[in-house]
Amino acid sequence: MFCPACGRQLSDDARFCPGCGSPVTPASPETTPGPPAADGPVRPEAAPTPQAPQPAQPMPQPTPQPPTFEATNGTAQGMKWFKFVIYAQLFLSAAASLLNAFALFTGASYGDSADLVYTFYSGLRAVDILFAIIYVALAGAAIYVRMRLAKFRRDAPSLYLMFLAASLAAQILYAVFVMVVIGISPLDMFDISTVTSTITTVVLIVANKVYFERRAHLFVN
Secondary structure, X not given: OEOOOOOOEOOOOOOEOXXXXXXXXXXOXXXXXXXXXXXXXXXXXXXXXXXXXXXXXXXXXXXXXXXOHHHHOXXXXXXXXXXXXXXXXXXXHHHHHHHHHHHHHHOHHHHHHHHHHHHHOOOHHHXXXXXXXXXXXXXXXXXXXXXXXXXXXXXXXXXXXXXXXXHHHHHHHHHHHHHHHHOOOHHHHOOHHHHHHXXXXXXXXXXXHHHHHOOHHHOOO
């Protein structure tokens, strides 16, 4: 290379001119050639497509189990009456209905005078046979309602109330039919014990309606 001030030839690594003392800038190294440019415009690399978030899978819900006596015992809404109904009352009602049916079929309610009574009151035998069949049906209904209640079926409380009403209706209708066939006055047929029994049954129906309405959430099957 040459000195830019005096034009003297210098070595390639000289920093000052030995003739004039001017500083000398060393020649810059050649730029290293890079890779050849590709033909056409350079396209930026495609960004990865964001993945849509997958919806969360719902947690499996446990299958609702029918309530048990253990789950309800000791709560504010006790189940003692319910246990009495399914373990005692409905079985006793079924047994009483079968006994009434047997007495009406055989005339046992009239004792040894059954033949005389049926002879004197010709229509009474037909009434007794009819209501004997009704009482057999009530016995079967008592067992059916009991099974529905024990399994906490949704319609069980309504069926139980219908059974109580049907039992009361059977008693009243039988008394009315006998009164018409025999020809006695209502005062002789509906004595104090009969009226008391009727009122007690009506109160029982109302009380059971309130009782089962407060526990309707248990009967979901």
